[in-house]
Amino acid sequence: MILVNIESLSLSELRSIAEQEGIEDSPILDREELIDALRERYEDDDEADSGDANTRYLSGITDFRGIGDYVGGLPGVVDLPDDYSETEIHLVLRNCLWAYCYWTFSQQEADEIADTGRSVYLSVAIMVDGRMDRFEVPAALGDSEWNLSIPYGDGWAEVSLVSEKDGDRRIHAVSKRIQLIDSYWLRHRDEMKSSDMLYRIYLSMLTTKEGALVENQVVEDIVELFREEDIAK
Amino acid sequence: MxxxxxxxxxxxxxxxxxxxxxxxxxxxxxxxxxxxxxxxxxxxxxxxxxxxxxxxxxxxxxxxxxxxxDGPLQERFVDYMNGRIELGEKEAERTLHEDRECHGMALCYLEEARTNLEMFERCGRxxxxxxxxxxxxxxxxxxxxxxxxxxxxxxxxxxxxxxxxxxxxxxxxxxxxxxxxxxxxxxxxxxxxxxxxxxxxxxxxxxxxxxxxxxxxxxxxxxxxxxxxxxxxxxxxxxxxxxxxxxxxxxxxxxxxxxxxxDFYRDIGYYLPLDYVRPYIHEPEVRVFTGYKYHAITGRTENKRFxxxxxxxxxxxxxxxxxxxxxxxxxxxxxxxxxxxxxxxxxxxxxxxxxxxxxxxxxxxxxxxxxxxxxxxxxxxxxxxxxxxxxxxxxxxxxxxxxxxGYSDTWLDASNSWIYRHIMKALDRMEELTHRFPEQGSLKGRFLNQASREVLLAMASDWPCIMHDRTSVSYAEKRLRNHLGSFNVVYSSMCQNTVNTEWLINAERSSQIFPDMDYTLFDPDKL
The missing domain is CATH 3.20.110.10 (Glycoside hydrolase 38, N terminal domain)
Structure with missing residues (x-):
């Protein structure tokens, strides 16, 4: 998508968009006021201006109008439910250090938990490099999603939806496992001192002409380790 | 080398x-x-x-x-190009008298549009x-x-x-x-x-x-x-x-x-008088790109040079x-x-x-x-x-x-994470349907194939990406809800062992994609 660079728009373009957005007094606002008003409307931020190098290129300032109002549904289509009233929990890898977890309780189980005053929590199991770690994340009955911190390493993570009262622990659902991110170079720091040339080859693919590194946490950590080893040498 | x-x-x-x-x-x-x-x-x-x-x-x-x-879309493209050529002819005339610095580019765009349309027709569209x-x-x-x-x-x-x-x-x-x-x-x-x-x-x-x-x-x-x-x-x-x-x-x-x-953004659709560009913008009076752009990027300034x-x-x-x-x-x-x-x-x-x-x-x-x-x-x-x-x-x-x-944050963040509980549920249910209704032909087969199309269309990376980028969010959300809601029509109907034929005919007409769709692809036993 092409993100609109509001600052590059002319005064007439800004007025046109502001009018479409129903911003009051748009004909008499000056350029800066229009930009501020539109930014506020779209909760714009610096990210849009800096531009994501991977942004895809479609067309249009299409969200400066209410197109959603006139995309009609087909006969018989009803709104999506808020949830599906089944007890389940899912875990999805979001990045190398975070996983996204979402869950629902069936109405029956939710009522029972509420009626009996059971506490709800997520039980996270992480098997990394042959060692099992477990931790618990308290949740409210009305919660339905959470982001969980995960480590690097050879292993997996899974999360269980648990309720408890007076030592009576009940597992309601268990997610499928997700594989953790593991990297050769995060494990072989000892080889870094003798891998100068390889390091330069790696970096030659991952840096811009300004010297900026591709945005990736594992790469940043590997580069940091190489630098530390270089300093140590 | x-x-x-x-x-x-x-x-x-x-x-x-x-x-x-x-x-x-x-x-x-x-x-x-x-x-x-x-x-x-x-x-x-x-x-x-x-x-x-x-x-x-x-x-x-x-x-x-x-x-x-797609025949109808090809036809619409020809209409679009004819409009673009018509505007180009008007621009060629206008820029003889005003904005004369733009005349060369007006002719250039016009020529490009004519050549492209000619090629399109030569390819049989x-x-x-x-x-x-x-x-x-x-x-x-x-x-x-x-x-x-x-x-x-x-x-x-x-x-x-x-x-x-x-x-x-x-x-x-x-x-x-x-x-x-x-x-x-x-x-x-x-x-x-x-x-x-x-x-x-x-x-x-x-x-x-x-x-x-x-x-x-x-x-x-x-x-x-x-x-x-x-x-x-x-x-x-x-x-x-x-x-x-x-x-x-x-x-x-x-x-x-x-x-x-x-410059990509500075387009006559946004700054020429409404009466002039009205036939080439979106009805009723939504200014949009027309493709006629006469300015250089110049820099982050309003005063762009030609x-x-x-x-x-x-x-x-x-x-x-x-x-x-x-x-x-x-x-x-x-x-x-x-x-x-x-x-x-x-x-x-x-x-x-x-x-x-x-x-x-x-x-x-x-x-x-x-x-x-x-x-x-x-x-x-x-x-x-x-x-x-x-x-x-x-x-x-x-x-x-x-x-x-470098991972999934673009397609899984606070703006779009809500979609996955619905899509994943539809995928679970699609698998369930393949088990409950194996080898369906005729009307039920068409019904299930359309359900497969709807769930595939809901999975497009474009929708969460649009939500993440905050470009055409309302359209993306509407599309996603329509596809998932349509899938739910099939699921709820099939659970009652019926086919909603009115919906099916409309849905097939509206989404003419994947004519060889095979819903049994979702059968976990056939992996």
């Missing part, structure tokens, strides 16, 4: 709203056709006729090829035939991608959905191009361990990979991404060269950002020389590091060239021409690289993508 794999990815989400006389999001297709797909084809054909020995790879997504071969001819002449390697361009890593716990995306993508390619695709563009460069096997088992030989996937792999790479990667299944992976692609792609310092280039075509073309030639120099210099540095004959994989969205970056087509043309004159540069394709019998890095690559941060 520096080997260059130029890989272009042409994709648009499936947008077809014949229920409206005009639908603005269909302009995504029309603008891309006029400004990218047809000019690219013209350029490639011209080079081929001149006997230039170039090679490029182009992925046409299944949703895009469906739209490009199906430009893919032209690309297929170039493929037959071994100039272009064509490839496909996932059926609706789903970001696959998020769905890895639904192997039937992965299979349906992959197989339907491959089948669509075979149906349209009459051959099998040996390459598979991973949507958003999204890879996860195991995806390679799904692709390989379905006859795919290669895919592209995110640039950081090599250094961060579980195995030690010795070629740093400058040779293909052998993934565990045997599939070849071609890592995208971030360093070289960013010279073009960077929205801050890439060649397209040069101040002498044409575009100077000649000056921009001179700059483009300089950019090409700089690009070739960067490749050669990098090749030399790699050679001194012990890596001979490196392969540089330059992966771009096709719509960047011509549509977003007006000078981009000329850039590619000069790049191929000047590159062909260089003894130390050879344009190739991934498939040719494989047939050449290259050395490989055997790597276990982690989950990765080309999105922000």
């Amino acid at each position: 520096n080997k260059v794999n130029l890989i272009l990815h042409a994709h648009l989400p499936y947008v077809r709203h014949l229920e409206y006389p005009k639908f603005l999001e269909e302009n995504w297709l029309f603008e891309s056709l006029n400004e990218t797909y047809i000019p690219l084809l013209r350029m490639f054909e011209k080079l081929d006729m001149e006997g230039l020995g170039y090679h490029v790879s182009i992925c046409f997504s299944p949703t895009l090829v469906t739209m490009l071969t 199906n430009i893919l035939i032209g690309y297929r001819n170039l493929s037959d002449r071994n100039r272009v390697e064509l490839l496909t991608t996932a059926a609706t361009h789903a970001y696959l890593p998020i769905y890895k716990n639904h192997p039937t959905a992965i299979k349906a995306q992959v197989v339907t993508g491959l089948r669509t390619y075979e149906r349209v191009f009459g051959q099998s695709s040996k390459g598979f563009w991973l949507p958003e460069c999204g890879y996860y361990p195991g995806l390679d096997k799904v692709l390989y088992d379905n006859g795919v030989m290669w895919c592209q990979l995110a640039s950081h996937s090599v250094i961060s792999a579980r195995d030690k790479s010795i070629y740093g991404g400058y040779k293909p990667v052998r993934l565990p299944s045997g599939l070849a992976g071609f890592p995208r060269d971030w360093s070289l692609t960013s010279l073009v792609w960077s929205s801050v310092s890439g060649y397209p950002c040069d101040g002498d280039n044409r 575009y100077d075509y000649g000056k921009a073309m001179e700059k483009t030639a300089l950019h090409v020389e700089n690009y070739l120099y960067s490749i050669k210099r990098k090749g030399l540095a790699l050679e001194t590091s012990g890596i001979g004959d490196p392969i540089f994989n330059l992966c771009f969205d096709a719509e960047l060239f011509g549509h977003r970056w007006y000078e981009g087509i000329r850039f590619l043309e000069l790049f191929l021409r000047r590159g062909a004159e260089c003894d130390d540069i050879a344009f190739t394709t991934p498939m040719l690289s494989i047939l050449d019998g290259n050395e490989y890095d055997s790597l276990y690559v982690n989950e990765s993508s080309w999105g922000t941060g």
Whole structure:
């Protein structure tokens, strides 16, 4: 998508968009006021201006109008439910250090938990490099999603939806496992001192002409380790 | 020898709203056709006729090829082009008397529009035939991608959905191009361990990979991404060269950002009197791009200077020389590091060239021409690289993508995470339907096939991406809700062992995609 660079728009373009957005007094606002008003409307931020190098290129300032109002549904289509009233929990890898977890309780189980005053929590199991770690994340009955911190390493993570009262622990659902991110170079720091040339080859693919590194946490950590080893040498 | 794999990815989400006389999001297709797909084809054909020995790879997504071969959309494109030509004729006249600095570009746009429409008609309105001819002449390697361009890593716990995306993508390619695709563009460069096997088992030989996937792999790479990667299944992976692609792609310092280039945003649709542009904008009075743009990027200023075509073309030639120099210099540095004959994989969205970056087509043309004159540069394709019998890095690559941060954050953040509980539920239910209703023919089979289309369309990476980027959010959300809501029509009807024929007829008419859809692809027992 092409993100609109509001600052590059002319005064007439800004007025046109502001009018479409129903911003009051748009004909008499000056350029800066229009930009501020539109930014506020779209909760714009610096990210849009800096531009994501991977942004895809479609067309249009299409969200400066209410197109959603006139995309009609087909006969018989009803709104999506808020949830599906089944007890389940899912875990999805979001990045190398975070996983996204979402869950629902069936109405029956939710009522029972509420009626009996059971506490709800997520039980996270992480098997990394042959060692099992477990931790618990308290949740409210009305919660339905959470982001969980995960480590690097050879292993997996899974999360269980648990309720408890007076030592009576009940597992309601268990997610499928997700594989953790593991990297050769995060494990072989000892080889870094003798891998100068390889390091330069790696970096030659991952840096811009300004010297900026591709945005990736594992790469940043590997580069940091190489630098530390270089300093140590 | 520096080997260059130029890989272009042409994709648009499936947008077809014949229920409206005009639908603005269909302009995504029309603008891309006029400004990218047809000019690219013209350029490639011209080079081929001149006997230039170039090679490029182009992925046409299944949703895009469906739209490009859709009769009503082709008809609408002709209408769109006639409007564009009519406006061009008015502009040619207007700029004789006012804004005279724009007259040359008005004529240029008008001529381009006429030539493109003529070519479109000459191809029988199906430009893919032209690309297929170039493929037959071994100039272009064509490839496909996932059926609706789903970001696959998020769905890895639904192997039937992965299979349906992959197989339907491959089948669509075979149906349209009459051959099998040996390459598979991973949507958003999204890879996860195991995806390679799904692709390989379905006859795919290669895919592209995110640039950081090599250094961060579980195995030690010795070629740093400058040779293909052998993934565990045997599939070849071609890592995208971030360093070289960013010279073009960077929205801050890439060649397209040069101040002498044409500005994308400053369009007469936004600043000429409403009465003048009204027939060419969106009804009732929504100002939109018309394609007539006369200003140079200039800088971050409101006061943009008029575009100077000649000056921009001179700059483009300089950019090409700089690009070739960067490749050669990098090749030399790699050679001194012990890596001979490196392969540089330059992966771009096709719509960047011509549509977003007006000078981009000329850039590619000069790049191929000047590159062909260089003894130390050879344009190739991934498939040719494989047939050449290259050395490989055997790597276990982690989950990765080309999105922000290199993983799934673009398609899974606070703005769009809500969609997955609905999509995943639909996928679960789709599997359930295949079990409860195996081998259905006739009406129920059509009903279930339409449910498969709806769930595939809901999986498109475009919707969460739009939500993340906050561009056409309301449209994306509406589309997603419609597809999932439509799926739920089938599910609830089939649970009562009935078929909602009114909905089915309308749905089939509205989504004329994947005519060979097979709902049993979602059957977990057939994995």
